[in-house]
Amino acid sequence: xxxxxxxxxxxxxxxxxxxxxxxxxxxxxxxxxxxxxxxxxxxxxxxxxxxxxxxxxxxxxxxxxxxxxxxxxxxxxxxxxxxxxxxxxxxxxxxxxxxxxxxxxxxxxxxxxxxxxxxxxxxxxxxxxxxxxxxxxxxxxxxxxxxxxxxxxxxxxxxxxxxxxxxxxxxxxxxxxxxxxxxxxxxxxxxxxxxxxxxxxxxxxxxxxxxxxxxxxxxxxxxxxxxxxxxxxxxxxxxxxxxxxxxxxxxxxxxxxxxxxxxxxxxxxxxxxxxxxxxxxxxxxxxxxxxxxxxxxxxxxxxxxxxxxxx
Amino acid sequence: xxxxxxxxxxxxxxxxxxxxxxxxxxxxxxxxxxxxxxxxxxxxxxxxxxxxxxxxxxxxxxxxxxxxxxxxxxxxxxxxxxxxxxxxxxxxxxxxxxxxxxxxxxxxxxxxxxxxxxxxxxxxxxxxxxxxxxxxxxxxxxxxxxxxxxxxxxxxxxxxxxxxxxxxxxxxxxxxxxxxxxxxxxxxxxxxxxxxxxxxxxxxxxxxxxxxxxxxxxxxxxxxxxxxxxxxxxxxxxxxxxxxxxxxxxxxxxxxxxxxxxxxxxxxxxxxxxxxxxxxxxxxx
Amino acid sequence: xxxxxxxxxxxxxxxxxxxxxxxxxxxxxxxxxxxxxxxxxxxxxxxxxxxxxxxxxxxxxxxxxxxxxxxxxxxxxxxxxxxxxxxxxxxxxxxxxxxxxxxxxxxxxxxxxxxxxxxxxxxxxxxxxxxxxxxxxxxxxxxxxxxxxxxxxxxxxxxxxxxxxxxxxxxxxxxxxxxxxxxxxxxxxxxxxxxxxxxxxxxxxxxxxxxxxxxxxxxxxxxxxxxxxxxxxxxxxxxxxxxxxxxxxxxxxxxxxxxxxxxxxxxxxxxxxxxxxxxxxxxxxxxxxxxxxxxxxxxxxxxxxxxxxxxxxxxxxxxxxxxxxxxxxxxxxxxxxxxxxxxxxxxxxxxxxxxxxxxxxx
Numbered sequence: 001x002x003x004x005x006x007x008x009x010x011x012x013x014x015x016x017x018x019x020x021x022x023x024x025x026x027x028x029x030x031x032x033x034x035x036x037x038x039x040x041x042x043x044x045x046x047x048x049x050x051x052x053x054x055x056x057x058x059x060x061x062x063x064x065x066x067x068x069x070x071x072x073x074x075x076x077x078x079x080x081x082x083x084x085x086x087x088x089x090x091x092x093x094x095x096x097x098x099x100x101x102x103x104x105x106x107x108x109x110x111x112x113x114x115x116x117x118x119x120x121x122x123x124x125x126x127x128x129x130x131x132x133x134x135x136x137x138x139x140x141x142x143x144x145x146x147x148x149x150x151x152x153x154x155x156x157x158x159x160x161x162x163x164x165x166x167x168x169x170x171x172x173x174x175x176x177x178x179x180x181x182x183x184x185x186x187x188x189x190x191x192x193x194x195x196x197x198x199x200x201x202x203x204x205x206x207x208x209x210x211x212x213x214x215x216x217x218x219x220x221x222x223x224x225x226x227x228x229x230x231x232x233x234x235x236x237x238x239x240x241x242x243x244x245x246x247x248x249x250x251x252x253x254x255x256x257x258x259x260x261x262x263x264x265x266x267x268x269x270x271x272x273x274x275x276x277x278x279x280x281x282x283x284x285x286x287x288x289x290x291x292x293x294x295x296x297x298x299x300x301x302x303x304x305x306x307x308x309x310x311x
Numbered sequence: 312x313x314x315x316x317x318x319x320x321x322x323x324x325x326x327x328x329x330x331x332x333x334x335x336x337x338x339x340x341x342x343x344x345x346x347x348x349x350x351x352x353x354x355x356x357x358x359x360x361x362x363x364x365x366x367x368x369x370x371x372x373x374x375x376x377x378x379x380x381x382x383x384x385x386x387x388x389x390x391x392x393x394x395x396x397x398x399x400x401x402x403x404x405x406x407x408x409x410x411x412x413x414x415x416x417x418x419x420x421x422x423x424x425x426x427x428x429x430x431x432x433x434x435x436x437x438x439x440x441x442x443x444x445x446x447x448x449x450x451x452x453x454x455x456x457x458x459x460x461x462x463x464x465x466x467x468x469x470x471x472x473x474x475x476x477x478x479x480x481x482x483x484x485x486x487x488x489x490x491x492x493x494x495x496x497x498x499x500x501x502x503x504x505x506x507x508x509x510x511x512x513x514x515x516x517x518x519x520x521x522x523x524x525x526x527x528x529x530x531x532x533x534x535x536x537x538x539x540x541x542x543x544x545x546x547x548x549x550x551x552x553x554x555x556x557x558x559x560x561x562x563x564x565x566x567x568x569x570x571x572x573x574x575x576x577x578x579x580x581x582x583x584x585x586x587x588x589x590x591x592x593x594x595x596x
Numbered sequence: 597x598x599x600x601x602x603x604x605x606x607x608x609x610x611x612x613x614x615x616x617x618x619x620x621x622x623x624x625x626x627x628x629x630x631x632x633x634x635x636x637x638x639x640x641x642x643x644x645x646x647x648x649x650x651x652x653x654x655x656x657x658x659x660x661x662x663x664x665x666x667x668x669x670x671x672x673x674x675x676x677x678x679x680x681x682x683x684x685x686x687x688x689x690x691x692x693x694x695x696x697x698x699x700x701x702x703x704x705x706x707x708x709x710x711x712x713x714x715x716x717x718x719x720x721x722x723x724x725x726x727x728x729x730x731x732x733x734x735x736x737x738x739x740x741x742x743x744x745x746x747x748x749x750x751x752x753x754x755x756x757x758x759x760x761x762x763x764x765x766x767x768x769x770x771x772x773x774x775x776x777x778x779x780x781x782x783x784x785x786x787x788x789x790x791x792x793x794x795x796x797x798x799x800x801x802x803x804x805x806x807x808x809x810x811x812x813x814x815x816x817x818x819x820x821x822x823x824x825x826x827x828x829x830x831x832x833x834x835x836x837x838x839x840x841x842x843x844x845x846x847x848x849x850x851x852x853x854x855x856x857x858x859x860x861x862x863x864x865x866x867x868x869x870x871x872x873x874x875x876x877x878x879x880x881x882x883x884x885x886x887x888x889x890x891x892x893x894x895x896x897x898x899x900x901x902x903x904x905x906x907x908x909x910x911x912x913x914x915x916x917x918x919x920x921x922x923x924x925x926x927x928x929x930x931x932x933x934x935x936x937x938x939x940x941x942x943x944x945x946x947x948x949x950x951x952x953x954x955x956x957x958x
Binding site for chain 1: 648649650669670671675676677679680681683684685686687688696697700701745749
């Protein structure tokens with residue numbers, strides 16, 4: 001008969017509490033750090049320096065060193081009509097260009113959504129304006145296209161009674177906006193086209209069976225579906241378009257007078273023509289604050305728009 | 312070719328309407344496409360003209376083409392194109408080196424507050440670089456980086472990094488969960504995971520990210536204009552230099568514009584499909 | 597309420613490819629529940645879409661209510677369709693989804709609301725759901741909304757494209773009977789597409805079996821089961837499937853498991869007229885009756901699948917080693933490895949042409 005011996009109790013196992021250890025947390029963070037540190041250094045340091053200089057009187061073309069002048073620069077910014085003018089012009093240019101580019105983008109996307117002979121070629125042709133170097137686009141429009149004596153546009157518009165218009169003199173702002181629209185419509189079109197092509201086809205068929213004609217289908221189904229795409233396009237387009245510089249500098253150089261001077265160009269002038277580092281810095285800070293205000297709304301919209309990819 | 316097929320017993324009126332509708336649509340699309348492309352076409356045509364043929368009224372469509380303008384362009388573009396190539400490729404490589412780990416830390420194994428991290432990066436894109444151009448000039452001067460290719464490389468990297476992080480992140484999020492879990496079960500550590508599982512899967516995505524960065528860096532004018540003179544002048548600067556103060560040189564500037572734009576146009580044509588994704592920062596697949 | 601006719605309806609996709617639907621002739625009576633069933637690629641969905649007007653016809657015509665509608669656009673055919681993935685309008689509420697077609701017809705708001713409510717009640721959709729959007733609904737709820745959208749129209753014909761395939765098994769069984777009941781109540785001609793032969797058998801007044809774009813047989817479920825016109829129908833209808841084996845012909849019958857199963861004279865005549873040495877023999881699992889060692893067909897049990905009320909025996913037959921499935925009482929089935937024998941009634945034996953698959957002397 002076997003006797004059951006008293007077995008020693010099993011050794012106690014230390015159960016580590018669940019949770020992320022310090023080492024693991026750093027392991028998570030480490031990959032992010034290089035990009036983060038780099039971005040902070042390269043973007044925030046200039047901004048801090050800008051902030052510092054905004055309280056200085058520092059003119060680039062004189063030997064005198066920077067001297068503190070308090071809020072004088074800021075006062076100048078707010079009283080200077082040139083700044084306000086450039087701000088208004090920036091808003092006008094951006095709003096008009098974004099809206100027209102989006103409307104055209106929607107129309108062209110609808111056009112490209114249906115099959116026809118050579119569709120991919122047409123699509124390639126249509127995105128080319130966006131790919132042209134903005135500086136090149138500006139020069140080509142300013143010269144061969146819009147030249148009052150030799151420009152192509154005047155030639156094409158002749159049957160409509162247009163005679164040798166000096167576009168960059170008499171319709172300067174319109175010309176610049178035209179080039180902005182020409183370059184950015186493909187961007188809007190591609191985004192809206194992605195939206196159109198992501199519509200499930202059976203929903204469109206159901207609408208056909210339910211008796212909806214093409215306009216009703218677009219109004220009731222397609223447009224609500226496109227809304228997040230349109231919003232994304234307007235948002236991103238505005239971010240890019242508000243910073244447009246090349247066309248202004250190379251087509252009209254901000255003129256005639258200040259007719260096409262937007263914010264980026266105004267800042268450029270302050271640095272390069274007025275050599276006014278202090279003033280440019282203060283203008284820069286005000287611009288950034290305005291941008292932050294607008295961007296806060298934009299970022300909230302961004303978050304909402306980016307949710308739709310999860311839906 | 313989408314042939315307009317013949318249907319049995321189709322009433323003639325219906326068939327006519329259907330076929331004309333389809334053909335009409337195609338014609339409209341072609342007209343719009345060509346109209347939009349016209350300035351580009353005109354640019355290329357003008358580039359082959361001698362100046363005398365470029366400055367005529369009415370504008371000439373028929374002329375005897377010459378390569379004289381291009382020869383001029385190619386004789387002068389040497390340093391500019393070199394600088395553009397260096398600035399573009401080095402900054403893009405840096406963007407990928409910094410961006411891939413960052414995107415990883417914001418997607419596959421997200422750090423706490425990853426949302427804030429993402430929005431920080433995108434906020435730097437929203438703040439206009441133009442605002443800091445004065446002080447940037449001063450900083451560049453004081454660090455002896457003014458008119459050096461490095462100032463462009465540094466700034467282009469910072470310019471493209473947020474975009475790249477959002478984009479690469481969107482690609483990483485598409486890697487199937489099961490693949491990562493299988494790798495984990497097989498004992499893959501973090502580095503292995505990135506190198507052997509994630510990178511191969513997202514490599515097409517990395518290519519499109521790189522292409523988008525190349526497009527933006529190559530075309531960039533504002534920083535190049537303000538922070539370089541001769542030693543680091545890029546292609547956009549070359550373009551400006553091809554427009555002298557006096558006189559009209561339409562053919563020459565067209566040739567310069569064509570040469571400057573062709574690389575990006577080709578890149579964009581080839582990478583068409585990924586263009587939308589890149590431009591929307593990964594929001595639209 | 598109308599009858600539906602496919603007259604030599606044909607649809608070809610690629611120029612040299614075989615037609616997706618090949619000269620389909622089908623007569624569907626007014627108020628009938630007709631099921632189109634077949635494996636994937638059989639053309640059943642294409643035929644439905646041709647009836648809906650979503651696919652053009654490359655030959656033949658389609659009639660609704662004795663009128664040729666081949667070139668009539670979908671919205672003018674007075675039909676309603678339930679799509680496989682429901683195709684609900686994501687930006688609209690349930691009520692708006694259901695009322696959409698009426699809105700397109702210009703029906704005033706109150707009338708729309710009334711009909712939507714009526715349909716909702718019919719389908720057990722309560723009022724709280726009416727203001728929700730599709731993405732807030734479960735699969736079963738979405739399916740009912742899709743049905744409601746069709747019912748509200750009070751069309752002449754209902755078209756349903758595999759409406760149950762995205763539901764889980766239990767919900768499928770439940771909804772199956774609800775749909776059949778609904779159709780009985782409303783009496784609207786219904787064309788229903790499915791790949792599931794159980795659905796076909798339980799729901800349809802008549803079932804049309806399609807394969808490779810061709811109509812194989814159109815009959816009542818009972819007829820399809822008892823009198824399949826060819827090997828495909830015989831093997832497709834009935835679960836578990838009919839046992840089909842190629843066996844040699846002998847004097848007086850066919851040789852199976854080392855024994856000769858008698859075949860009716862008509863079959864033997866047809867076989868010899870066609871010059872056949874072998875035939876495809878078909879016996880349904882439930883027609884292989886377990887005999888206690890005395891049956892002519894012998895074999896060894898390889899596997900037993902116990903289903904509760906029944907058991908399915910996978911048996912390797914003696915001599916020719918054909919594998920067959922037999923159904924028996926669930927209570928005390930034989931064990932794997934056991935030797936068993938079966939009885940077969942001569943009337944339960946089907947014979948098919950080994951090349952054409954046609955039933956010999958049906």
